[in-house]
Amino acid sequence: MNPLLIAFVGILLVPLFVASWRLSLFGLAAQGLIMAWISYQLDPAVDSVSAWVGLFDLIVVRGIGAPLALYAVLRSQRATARHDVIPPNLMSWTMAIALVFVAFRFADMLVPLEGSEHSFVAGATAGLLLGLLVLATQTGPFSQMVGALRIENAIALFELGGGHHDIGMRIAQTVILILTVLLFRWYLKTLPRASTVKVSVVEGMSS
Amino acid sequence: MTWLILVGLPLLSALAVTTSRGGNRASTVLVVTSALTSIAATVHAALPSEAPFLDGYLHGDETVQLFAPVINFIFMGIAVYVRARVATEPASRRFVFLALAFLAASNFALLCNHLLLMWIGLESTTLAAALMILRADAPASRLASWRYLLFSSVGLGLVLLGFVCLTRSMELAGQEPTLFLDAMPAAVAGPTNAWRELGVGLVILGIGTKLGLAPMYSWLPEAYDEAPAPVSAMLGAVQFNIALVLLFRIVHIYRPGSGPLITGELLTIGLASVAVSTVSIVATQNFKRLLAYASINHAGVIAIGLGLGNAASYGVLLYVLSNAFIKAILFLTAGKIEAHYGTKDTKTIAGLIKDLPYSGLFLMVGTFALLGFPPFGSFLGELLILSALVTSGQMFVFAAFCMLITVSFVATGRTIFPMIWGEPKQVRTWPQQRVSGALHKLIFLGMLLVLGIYIPPQINALMIHVAHSLEGP
Numbered sequence: 001m002n003p004l005l006i007a008f009v010g011i012l013l014v015p016l017f018v019a020s021w022r023l024s025l026f027g028l029a030a031q032g033l034i035m036a037w038i039s040y041q042l043d044p045a046v047d048s049v050s051a052w053v054g055l056f057d058l059i060v061v062r063g064i065g066a067p068l069a070l071y072a073v074l075r076s077q078r079a080t081a082r083h084d085v086i087p088p089n090l091m092s093w094t095m096a097i098a099l100v101f102v103a104f105r106f107a108d109m110l111v112p113l114e115g116s117e118h119s120f121v122a123g124a125t126a127g128l129l130l131g132l133l134v135l136a137t138q139t140g141p142f143s144q145m146v147g148a149l150r151i152e153n154a155i156a157l158f159e160l161g162g163g164h165h166d167i168g169m170r171i172a173q174t175v176i177l178i179l180t181v182l183l184f185r186w187y188l189k190t191l192p193r194a195s196t197v198k199v200s201v202v203e204g205m206s207s
Numbered sequence: 208m209t210w211l212i213l214v215g216l217p218l219l220s221a222l223a224v225t226t227s228r229g230g231n232r233a234s235t236v237l238v239v240t241s242a243l244t245s246i247a248a249t250v251h252a253a254l255p256s257e258a259p260f261l262d263g264y265l266h267g268d269e270t271v272q273l274f275a276p277v278i279n280f281i282f283m284g285i286a287v288y289v290r291a292r293v294a295t296e297p298a299s300r301r302f303v304f305l306a307l308a309f310l311a312a313s314n315f316a317l318l319c320n321h322l323l324l325m326w327i328g329l330e331s332t333t334l335a336a337a338l339m340i341l342r343a344d345a346p347a348s349r350l351a352s353w354r355y356l357l358f359s360s361v362g363l364g365l366v367l368l369g370f371v372c373l374t375r376s377m378e379l380a381g382q383e384p385t386l387f388l389d390a391m392p393a394a395v396a397g398p399t400n401a402w403r404e405l406g407v408g409l410v411i412l413g414i415g416t417k418l419g420l421a422p423m424y425s426w427l428p429e430a431y432d433e434a435p436a437p438v439s440a441m442l443g444a445v446q447f448n449i450a451l452v453l454l455f456r457i458v459h460i461y462r463p464g465s466g467p468l469i470t471g472e473l474l475t476i477g478l479a480s481v482a483v484s485t486v487s488i489v490a491t492q493n494f495k496r497l498l499a500y501a502s503i504n505h506a507g508v509i510a511i512g513l514g515l516g517n518a519a520s521y522g523v524l525l526y527v528l529s530n531a532f533i534k535a536i537l538f539l540t541a542g543k544i545e546a547h548y549g550t551k552d553t554k555t556i557a558g559l560i561k562d563l564p565y566s567g568l569f570l571m572v573g574t575f576a577l578l579g580f581p582p583f584g585s586f587l588g589e590l591l592i593l594s595a596l597v598t599s600g601q602m603f604v605f606a607a608f609c610m611l612i613t614v615s616f617v618a619t620g621r622t623i624f625p626m627i628w629g630e631p632k633q634v635r636t637w638p639q640q641r642v643s644g645a646l647h648k649l650i651f652l653g654m655l656l657v658l659g660i661y662i663p664p665q666i667n668a669l670m671i672h673v674a675h676s677l678e679g680p
Contacts, residue, residue, distance in 0.1 A: 110401055128368070135361065144357055151364050158371045172327045179334050180360060187353045 002116060004041070005123045008034045008157070009100065012130050012150070016096050021074055021083035024146050025067040031127070031153045032063030039160055050167045057174045061181065062156065066149060069185040074142070077189075085146060086137050099129040120161035127154030141191045145184045152177065208260045210267040212247045213275060213314035216240055221307035224300055233303035234290040240307060241283035244314065248275035253665065259320050263387060266320035270676070273669040274452055275317055277528060280654075281444045281535045282310055284647035285437045288539050291644050292546075302339060309335040309441060316449045322370055322386040325453055326363065329417070332446050333359040339441070340434040351426075351433035358426035362416025365409045366453075372406030391460045399464045407465050410457050411472050417450040418506045421479035428487070431499035432551070436542020439495070443502050443534035451509070451527060458513060459676045466516075473514030474604055478611075480507030485611045489618040493551045495541050497622055498534075501577055504615055505530050511608065512592040513677065515599055520674040522591025528670075529576065529584035529658050532651045537573040539648060540566050553622050557629030565645040567627050569652070574623045576655055578616050584658030 008031060015027040036058035043051055086092040107122035127150055134147030220240040223229035229236055252272040259266040267275075289306070309332050316328025333356065340352035373395075374384035379402060382394045395403070412423075419427035431439045462469055484503035491497050509530070512523035541551075543566045548556050559567035576583040589612075596605040642649075657663075662670070 110405070135357075141353060148357055148360050148364075151361060155364050155368050155371070158368055161371075161375075169321075169323050169327065172324075176327060176330045176334070180356075183334065183337060183356060187349070187356070190349060191353055 002038070002119050004034055004038050005119045008038075008123050009126050012127055013096065013100065015146075016086050016130065016134075017093060019082050019084045019088055021079060021142065022071070022081070024083065024085050025071050028146065028149050028153070029063050029067040031150075032058050032061070032066070035153065035157055035160060036063060038157075042160065048167075050170050053167065053170045053174060057170075057177065058156065061174060061177055062149075062153060065178070066181045066184075069181055070142070070145060070188060073185055073188045079142075083142065085134055085143055092133075092137060096130060096133060099133060100126045103129055117161060120157065124154045124157040124161070127151070127157060141188055145188065148184075149181075152180075208257075209247075210251055210257070210260075210265065210271070210275075210318055213244050213279065213318065214311050216244055216247075217307045217311035217314070221304050221311065224304045224307065230300040233300045234286075237286040237303045237306060238283070238290050241279060241286040241310065244310065245276065245279040245283045248279045248314075252276050252669070259389060263389070264321050264324055265318045266389065267318060268320075269669050269672040270452060270455060271317055273524075273528075273666070273673055274448055275314065277531055278313060278317065278445050278448055279310075281531055281651070282313075282441070284535055284651055285440050285445075285539070287647040288440075288542070289437050305335045305339050306437075306441070309339070309445075313445055313449050317452060320388045322373075322388065322391075322453075322456070323367075325456070326366055326370065329446075329449060329453065330359075330363055332449060333363065333417075336438065336442060336446060339438045340430055342433070342435055345433060348433040351429040354426045355430040358416055358423055362413045362423060365413030365416070367413075369406045369408070369410030369413060372402050372409060376400050376402035376406060388456055388460070392463075395460060395464055397464075403461070404465060404468055407457065407461050407468055408472060411454070411469065412476075414450055414454045414457070415476050415510070418447060418454070418510075419480075419503045420476045420506050420510055421483050421503075422476070424480060424483065424503050427503055428496050428499040431502065431538070432493065432495045436538055436545070439499075439541070440535045440538040443538055444531040447502075447506070447534075448527065448531055454513065455673070455677060458516075462516060462677075470514045470516070473510045474601065477507045477510030477512075477514060478604055478607060480504070480510065481608060481611045481615075482507075485615040485618070488615045488622075491622070492553050494553050494556070494623070494626065495538075495545065495551045497553070497619065498537050498541060501615075501619065502534060505577075508589065508592060508608075508612075511604065512588075512595070515592070515595045515601070517595060517678050518598065519592045519595035520677040521670065522588045522595065523677070524588075524670050524674050525584045525658060526588030526592065529588060529655055532655045532658075533573055533576045533583075533585065536569055536648050536651050536655075537577065540569040540573060544570070553626055555632060556626045558631030559627050562631060565642075565648075569645070569648050570623065571627050572652060574619065574627075578619060579612075582659040583655050587659060 011027050011030045011034065015024045036055055039054055039058060040046070046052060046055065086096060103126035104122045106125050107118050111118040111121050131147050131150035131154060134150060135144060138144055138147065217240055220236050224233050224236055251267055252275065256269055256272060257267050312328050312331035312335060316325050316332065319325035319328055337352050337356040340348055340355055342348040370386060374386065377384040377394050379400055380397045385391060385394050416423040431442060434442065458469055480503050484500045484507065487500040488497060491500060509523055509527055512519040512526065544556065544559065544563065545551055547563060550556065559570060576585055579585045579589045593605065596608065
């Protein structure tokens with residue numbers, strides 16, 4: 001298996017066991033940068049606009065922009081250092097590790113031959129399943145954003161393994177990701193106030 | 208090529224609204240733009256379908272000809288509602304800008320002849336709608352808006368992942384990977400493989416999230432409830448249909464090779480959606496939530512019909528088109544009722560037919576259509592789906608479906624009818640309702656009756672054509 005993909009899987013797991021929002025954001029940044037490195041290995045010439053846009057998406061948006069945007073908000077809110085991405089108990093940790101095994105088993109079924117494609121599928125599936133685990137176990141906006149961005153990164157890794165679209169669509173996808181991240185940032189800034197709203201007996205009616 | 212009016216005009220109008228002159232007349236710009244796009248869509252629907260244009264990326268085929276007038280027409284009704292509300296609440300320039308961007312993105316997504324481009328259009332409608340759900344006077348709307356964006360991002364992410372799997376499956380089959388709708392049937396003609404099955408499964412699950420189907424439906428009641436009434440109508444009657452058209456495209460292309468997977472997945476998530484929405488309809492005391500749960504219920508019925516294909520396809524189309532008008536009528540009426548009573552609690556509202564005659568009438572007729580009473584199109588649509596369940600031998604689904612629909616029928620009536628005919632809890636004096644203020648809903652009602660009683664031959668021909676594409680082998 002490609003050492004970069006091993007690093008990718010490692011960086012997927014570590015923030016789940018170390019309860020720190022800074023590490024979660026570092027994990028997201030590292031995922032983006034590792035994917036950029038993988039992309040560069042796959043196409044070292046970088047001789048098309050589409051390839052440059054792809055690198056911009058991975059390095060600037062996923063690797064730097066998205067984590068930094070969320071970091072600035074949490075820092076301004078003086079968020080406490082501890083932050084559990086998944087509930088800190090043996091059950092969740094076992095599930096996280098089990099999901100990585102499931103991802104590799106799934107890759108064995110989908111791509112029976114060992115090789116780069118097998119590694120891509122295993123890494124991306126692990127990212128997707130762990131992202132879904134984060135979303136399934138957390139209700140706080142920050143954790144949900146981390147979960148959603150993990151899923152976005154897993155999809156980007158899947159896309160690295162194949163599927164090249166023309167430049168217009170590549171740019172449009174990147175623009176949509178940037179807008180989504182900006183909206184995430186805005187929600188992170190404003191949601192703590194909204195989440196204090198109590199819900200009355202008639203569900204959905206703010207009191 | 209002239210189809211581009213449907214995209215270009217709302218975009219230009221959105222830009223105009225940002226200027227000080229256009230901003231002062233924002234609601235008028237919204238009404239005029241939607242009226243013009245409605246006319247353009249109707250004219251295009253009457254003309255023979257064109258070949259793909261803009262290098263084949265856009266195509267005004269029969270599906271577009273059928274849905275574009277419906278979507279634009281409903282949007283025009285919503286715009287008229289917004290304009291009428293301006294008399295009491297100033298329409299925000301930001302809201303109108305987002306609404307026009309939403310319309311442009313919706314029409315763009317509808318016109319796309321490329322799956323990824325359609326995905327981009329659908330994502331754009333999501334980003335615009337997320338901001339429109341926010342209400343300054345309702346802090347809970349912020350949470351609803353966030354959950355809407357989160358679920359949509361995950362759902363559309365799964366769709367994108369599905370597309371990646373589908374292109375990989377074409378490569379494995381020795382075909383040139385393509386996501387052009389007109390080229391895909393030939394590219395997927397060979398035997399199926401694991402990548403294709405995975406891709407189709409993920410795409411259906413992802414679109415199901417946008418449609419509010421189980422298991423990822425929990426965003427819908429919250430978003431429809433907290434959003435302003437016009438936005439609930441936009442989500443339920445416009446965006447819902449765009450996502451549905453994407454599902455139609457997938458079913459059309461992949462049913463010949465992956466029929467059992469499509470049938471199994473759609474029947475399962477459809478029946479699960481009908482079940483969870485029925486339980487919620489029984490429990491809720493909030494009429495906007497009730498309409499939201501009814502939307503999940505309807506999405507479930509549509510998924511079941513679409514899963515069956517064959518004879519149910521025409522019924523699905525009839526149900527979908529009726530459903531769009533029903534949702535528009537009911538959500539706009541719900542907005543009016545909420546504005547007057549200042550509550551969504553079904554226990555505190557009674558005697559609507561005396562208090563607010565037009566709103567009471569629309570709630571009554573809309574509820575009858577919602578429940579699938581004749582002579583509305585939803586009745587015939589549901590009947591065709593039920594009959595297809597029997598003829599295809601899906602007796603368990605048929606029995607469960609009948610039981611659940613009966614329960615939701617009784618629960619909806621038990622909640623809504625006292626609101627319409629019950630004795631008013633306290634004497635109130637409202638300003639008299641004018642017919643002109645309800646004209647758009649009257650027209651929607653007329654459309655509903657047309658779908659149930661007499662469908663003009665040209666529209667029927669389009670429906671038959673689209674239904675045929677969904678039938679499968």
